[in-house]
Amino acid sequence: MYKIYNYCKRTPDIVHNLTDVKIPIIINIILTLGLSFSVNAKPNFKQISNAINEGMRKVSWHVFFKNLGYDDNCDEVTLLVHRIKKTVNPSYKPCPIQHAVFSDSFVEKLISKLRNQSKPHNVVFDHMLKELKQFVTDNNIIIKPSDKNAGVCLMYKHDYDKEVMRQLQDETVYRPATHAEYDYATQDFTDKAKTLNKTLFKSLKLNSIIPTKFKPANFYILPKLHKQYDTFPKGRPISGTCSSINKGYAMLLESELKPLSLHIPNLILDTPHLLLRLQNLKLDPKRKYMLITADINSMYLELPIDVCKRNCIKHFEKFKNVTDFPFPITKNELKTLLDLSLDYSYLEYNGELFYQRKGIQMGNSASVSVANITAEVELECLNKDEIVFNGRFIDDILMVVDITDFTNSVDEWLENTFKHNFLTFTYEYSLENVNFLDLNISLNSNNEIITSIYSKPMSKHEFVHFSSNHPKHLLKSLPYSCGMRIIRSCSNENIQLIELEKLREKFIRRGYPNHLIQNAFDKLQNKSREELLKPKSKLLIKFLSLHQPEILAQYNISCSPTTQSQRLSEVFVVVPYCNNIKDMGKIVKSAFHKEVNLCTSNRLRKCIVDVHICTAFSVKTSLRKYIQLYNA
Template sequence: MKRKTQNHNRIHEFLIKELETFVIRHKLTIKESDKNAGICVMKTTDYNAEIIRQLSDETIYRPSTNSEYLMKMEEFTDKVRYLSNWLFKDLKIKRIMPINHSPAKFYILPKIHKKFVSFPVGRPISSTKKSINKGIAMLLDTALQVLSFHIPDLLIDSPHLLLLLEHLELDPNRKYILVTADISAMYLELPIHICKQNCIKFFRENANKINFPFPINEAQLKILLDLCLDYSFLEFENNIHFQHKGIQMGNSASVSIANITAAVELENLKSEFVKFLRRFIDDIFMIVDITDLETSIPEWLDSFFKHNFLKFTYEYSERQISFLDLNINLDENNKISTSIYRKPMSKHEFLHFSSNHPKHLLKSLPYSSGLRVIRSCSDNETKNKELELLMSKFSLRGYPNTILKPIKQRLDSIIRSDILIPKSKLLIHHLSLHNPEILSHYNRTTPNLITPSNGVYIVFPFCNNIHGMGKLTKTMFLQELIYRNHNTLRKCILDLNVNIAFSIPNSINRFIHCVNANHRKQVLNE
């Protein structure tokens, strides 16, 4: 099977080496931009200067040394071994600690979607893939994810917001405004001790309502938070720094910690004028009744978004505002409608039909994209225009009419209310806790989030000539076990859910990011 699925490079190796040489000799850096706005080609000096500017902020980072890093790693190892023998005896956390570790690799994603003069500000990312507390952070996140479902104002995704808006009724005789707000640099502005306090406080208030994936108490949670947040070392160009404020953007538990911390900090973000408020990590959407507002709207919003250390930016409108991937509209009768929002930097391009991807994936793209249009557009006229535009874009990307025409006919027959039915376990679980009336409207029951998984993932290079890889793999397992008379194992194999994943195809972008160090030195020496 491996021999038949070898995926040869579509780009000649000579061209790749020439491109690598060009990039190195001209001292260029190629990175993805923030918000998936495209690929950035930059002078390495400009890119490094922006990173050094950020790391020079001593309120967040401080210079460190390799000796301090090694000393702290020994301290971390001793703690884990000690705690593993009594407090975490069942979890055996020392087994998830890597033998070979290194500080997080620091890099930035240029924010080209925002105005800049000479070089855009970069979003700081710490790649913790090889950090010593990677496994601890993943374990902590498993518990915090379940805990975060008890945040009432939390948004799971866009379908969650659409469901809430669909069942929201506003008084037609009142005057409302739509407000969106953003917590500026939330991950960097959160004090670490506040993160720990808020997570423990929220755990104490909600632990008795939750069936955690593994047994955990308050003392264990505190130790996991310490191990996760107190060893935030990062490295750039062989220089080690320590992040003493905020959460590393790249830490496995960062989103859950930020969500819970913000939920506790924003508990007082309430007012009789706010009729609807939901938050997606650091983005907030509100509907405010301004009929009886005694001050001006900006003055009221400034006082409403006042906090000790969190800073907010906001926008408001009486008729239309964008939030996540939606345009939210309010008509004269205070009826809410929605449509798709496209960011100005979006390229609006889909995968080309001639791309080396499974055909079932290519054929499913127009249909799944059409379902998103139907779900997001509450007005039929807007929906029809968006579907026509969508089909024309796929046609430009090489998709034949023999595929697009039946898909368009199928999409035209779909009713939006059927698309809005909550399906994901996470969404249904959150609705069951905070909006059970929506679930009862759609006759949905609450699933069990903590179910044992019998999934097995096998990664192959993609090949057009082999189909039904999952079924074929399972059949081969069974034939071998039947031959060896392993009846017990045979039953286990029958219960397996074999999933086939294809490895990332070769591309110019991938080769540039993986330039061989020896080749780089050789080029520079020449």
């Protein structure tokens, strides 16, 4: 406990107490570690067994599809629907060739080997967790992360419930529903799904992507501490749709809308994409420019469902002949998919049912693509000659406007530009600098764009603590990867050095050894910003080839399609990480390789040769998981 306290005593306060109960020092220490902190707990071999069984199924299906020839001429639809079926129904049927690839005793032998490699776990933290549970229970407290990385919030359950119900009782967005209504809606959904199955991939039985067990979306909020409040902050509404009845169809819709989103020229995919566009923007040093950032207020809740459907279909009709869809679809079939994905927005809180009558559920698999396409159609008002740069990341907008020849005031121009019949905006402008995403963007005297790292004042983002039960290779890589982000984002070398020193202090506060940080920084000295800006992701290269091919030309990059055999080359077996088991990843990987090499079928062995089995880890014992359990 002293070791943990010694690590945490220098950490900035990231715990926000919205109650009148004094937080005990031990509870404060635990929460200061961060909700991503993973406790060094005893290995849960039941979870590990389930993970190994899942890995066996993944490898078997991989070999199954290769055996059918999908590595060379892959049936995209079959693979897509198979992936969706497995996602919505975790107990989806086992692969028919699994017994030919793996022996019946494989799991038992592997678990036995892992048990022999396990060592006693540190139980000191168990007592502290029990105190946390008792504190939460005795005081009727709920613990949640706050919005915008502002830290961890302790709240009275009745205050949290009051804010949730305030939102759910807004009849312009939600209305009460009954269980009978929900049952009728799910039956109606099933009937429509069966009708779609008769025309769209009849042989694949699409109605099987309806979960065997489903329930309304789980509604919760994240307190907005960065906004002014009197007694309790407003919350950002989130609908967790992981177990909803339309989860599979929303995933199917997303697979069709995502390629369509590539035809939104002003879309910003991420910060590296924005940096490439800004670097390629050349402004006239003799003219006068204004930097503008705008935000669409409550975008997901304000988008009318009928408008979303209409705009998605309009965008589909416009670009259907130049889009590489994963499967062919007609206008009517797309409309049915939109209905199935967006019309059944039921949610539940404390046993009460509600229906979201307005906007898109924040948590729906297709929500981002639907919002992006809808906004693209609705924001045609931003296509003006004086706007020399226009970029949008979902609901955040960045513009560079030439105001040299303005005759009216800037405020009047902004008011006219951001006028819309149902969307409202907040905006800021400056002749010198603005903040957008995680960047500070400024103009120098020659109208050259300068960028640097920006962090919101309320952000208490802290890296995972070095003593957390995370894979050590992940922890050791963090200083290096975060340093590369700084070099890539900061166009001025002096600012790079300042930000790197700030980064060093952050990692020291989180218990990272000085020699590990120094080794990472020594490697960063050989990295140039130009090298780190080079487009690497397939999605970014595809997008740039459509809208900014000149950027790819600067880096001598050509957009070549990826073959299915390349995509199928690796299979990841994901197991819960536990540092009490020595060489866990190596043992699991070695066992899988030895097992598949013992396959007696010559036909399957030819497919197994190209299978590259890798291990990856999941975290099952994070503080977030414990706190969710205690809040239940």
